[in-house]
Amino acid sequence: MALKRPDAIAFNKKxxxxxxxxxxxxxxxxxxxxxxxxxxxxxxxxxxxxRPDGLTFVRMFDGRVLDMLEVGVEKWVGMAEFKTQKSxxxxxxxxxxxxxxxxxxxxxxxxxxxxxxxxxxxIVDSIxxxxxxxxxxxxxAPTPAALNNATVNMYPNQHPTPEDVSILPKVHIRTYTxxxxxxxxxxxxxxxxxxxxxxDLVLRRHEQADPEMxxxxxxxxKLKKMDVEKGLGKKRKNMEVDEMGxxxxxxxxxxxxxxxxxxxxxxxxxxxxxEDDETDDDDDDGFGGGGRKKRREEA
Numbered sequence: 251m252a253l254k255r256p257d258a259i260a261f262n263k264k265x266x267x268x269x270x271x272x273x274x275x276x277x278x279x280x281x282x283x284x285x286x287x288x289x290x291x292x293x294x295x296x297x298x299x300x301r302p303d304g305l306t307f308v309r310m311f312d313g314r315v316l317d318m319l320e321v322g323v324e325k326w327v328g329m330a331e332f333k334t335q336k337s338x339x340x341x342x343x344x345x346x347x348x349x350x351x352x353x354x355x356x357x358x359x360x361x362x363x364x365x366x367x368x369x370x371x372x373i374v375d376s377i378x379x380x381x382x383x384x385x386x387x388x389x390x391a392p393t394p395a396a397l398n399n400a401t402v403n404m405y406p407n408q409h410p411t412p413e414d415v416s417i418l419p420k421v422h423i424r425t426y427t428x429x430x431x432x433x434x435x436x437x438x439x440x441x442x443x444x445x446x447x448x449x450d451l452v453l454r455r456h457e458q459a460d461p462e463m464x465x466x467x468x469x470x471x472k473l474k475k476m477d478v479e480k481g482l483g484k485k486r487k488n489m490e491v492d493e494m495g496x497x498x499x500x501x502x503x504x505x506x507x508x509x510x511x512x513x514x515x516x517x518x519x520x521x522x523x524x525e526d527d528e529t530d531d532d533d534d535d536g537f538g539g540g541g542r543k544k545r546r547e548e549a
Contacts, residue, residue: 252329252447253369253386253425255339259287269294269306269318270455277315284310291368301454307364309459311467317459319364321451324420329446336445337384337427344382344428345370349390349419355397357418357453358390365423379438384445385426391419421451 251258261283269276280292292308303323309316329336337343345366351358369386394417426442433439459467488500 253343257340259289267294268296269308270320270457280308280310280315281313285313293368304454305451307368309364309367311463314463316463316467317360318455318457319360320454320456321361321421322454323449324452325448325450327446327448332444332446334443334445335427341381341383342374342377343369343425344385346385346387347389348387349393351390351393351397351419352388355418357415357456358421360456360458361421361453362388380430382428385428385442387424387426389422389424391422393419415453418453421453423447423449423451 251260265279267276267279269280283292284290290310292306292310294306294308295304296306297303301320301322303326304320305323306318306320308318347362349358352362353359365386365388396417397419425445425447427445429441429443430438431441488502490498490500492498
């Protein structure tokens, strides 16, 4: 929560929700919260006798649950225990993943994707070096022999399945602030100072994304926003390009005078309609409206 300020909302009420146990009830609750708070990412903290100190990362798409990942926290050191300077809230961190498993093993690939969406946010083309105030480092314990590519090629029958989490190494998350020091060159010397929090995680249950929904979630625009803006030439007034590369325009309409608005011609809406009715009754000659015809001829 502290790393996500001010772009986070904390739910302090103890809601009875178990994402992996009662899928229908929990999914409906998450979709309701996502719609109400305009949130696409959730972290649910819960502890049970069977799975103590658990964190469940939930990712949404189009108001529906896309995928989920549960981890167990085995060690935790909060930010308050580090008596060092903290980064400015709202700054974009530098994410560092130090293990080949984050590119080869499906469970660690999902964890890397989750953490990138949670902390790194939008991908930018360039950033000012002094703007990187803190670094989130994600590392793994030594890779076991069963997950080593060389060992797997030698002993293919011993290759574990992705569902087997007993041999997966722990994940260590550390957060540091950066200090730019003089180095005598244009490139400064960078030092990192522990800021907190510090976590040691173990992978537990997970739920993969539906292939069709994942295909829609990964859909990218055919033309980038920058390419469309370049094609416009000189920037036009009241025209902009959204993130999907679509050109949108704003139309300004003048103030409308509703007093001149044409409506249905109904006798009951005219002024003095009751008086006209009384006059018609007096002039009626008993032959179905002869008095009205006479009045129109005189007029």
